[in-house]
Amino acid sequence: MANRHLSRSIVLQALFEWDFMPDKKGSNPTPEEVRDVLKRNLKEFAPGFEDDTFAFSLIEQVLKKRATVDEIIEKAAPDWPIDRISIIDRNILRIGLTELLFGDRKEVPPKVAINEAIELAKTFGGENSGKFVNGVLGAVYKEIGEPGKEQISKKKKNEEPVDISKLPVETLGGALVYSKKEGNILFGLVHDVFGYWTLSKGKITFGENVEDGTIKALKKEIGLDIKIEEKLGENEYVASHPEKGKSLKKVVYFLAKSDYKELVLEKSGGLDGARWFELSAIPELRIYNDIIPLISKAVEIINSDAKSESRP
Known part of the structure; x- marks a missing residue:
């Protein structure tokens, strides 16, 4: 108006x-x-x-x-x-x-x-x-x-899709970190400025091993020394930069373990919090749809390992 x-x-x-x-x-x-x-x-x-x-x-x-x-x-x-x-x-x-x-x-x-x-x-x-x-x-x-x-209009819906094969690629590594405190399993998540809880991640430099890069990225972002246990999966999405244009971001996610310590979030324009959660609290959190299957898979792995350890 x-x-x-x-x-x-x-x-x-x-x-x-x-x-x-x-x-x-x-x-x-x-x-x-x-x-x-x-x-x-x-x-x-x-x-x-x-x-x-x-x-x-x-x-x-x-x-x-x-x-x-x-x-x-x-x-x-x-x-x-x-x-x-x-x-x-x-x-x-x-x-x-x-x-x-x-x-x-x-x-x-x-x-x-x-x-x-x-x-x-x-x-x-x-x-x-x-x-x-x-x-x-x-x-x-x-x-x-x-x-x-x-x-939106049908015209907008019928626009040509982005040809991702022609976009520059940026690789990132992230992890769902878990730890044990007083017999309870806790999961470390970070909170972004859009109001979602998600997994800590960071850029992988060209030629760097993804696991090594992920370990360094999480140490820098939340102050944890992690041990990677298993790959959880990969996500990719097209990101838009106001100056550089579109790029394809590929994120490799791992399940990782660390000793329990308070999370110390590096000052970042994209994140505003980090904390540990018990599994029972996670369903109540606002989490991106593509992260939920990764958390579910991680829980299955942890439960399976626990059952194996309990067998005589």
């Missing part, structure tokens, strides 16, 4: 003003300060505009979720730390991601949130802003399972 597009534009101007002020940058504005900036901008850029509820609600939500959204931006655009992204582009991304991830999808469908952000980038950003914003939001949209995809 035209009124909401105007509201987003004015919210962007208010966020730009806030972010641009050296004495305010990085601080948490109070609701009163935010409302004052937005009120002034509404009066200046939209005199007579009466429906300001959406604008105030949006800017308050953006500021409330800013820390989480900034981490998501860093994961989706790893070559672009927040302070290297232009003020306009990063605040457009904050608006778009807030609506995409935390908004009411009945009010603002995911595709509308993305398209509105792209239009803001084309209007207020630089020459490549539209492409950059589209790349970041598109990557996040795919990461969360493309909600509302079934509602």
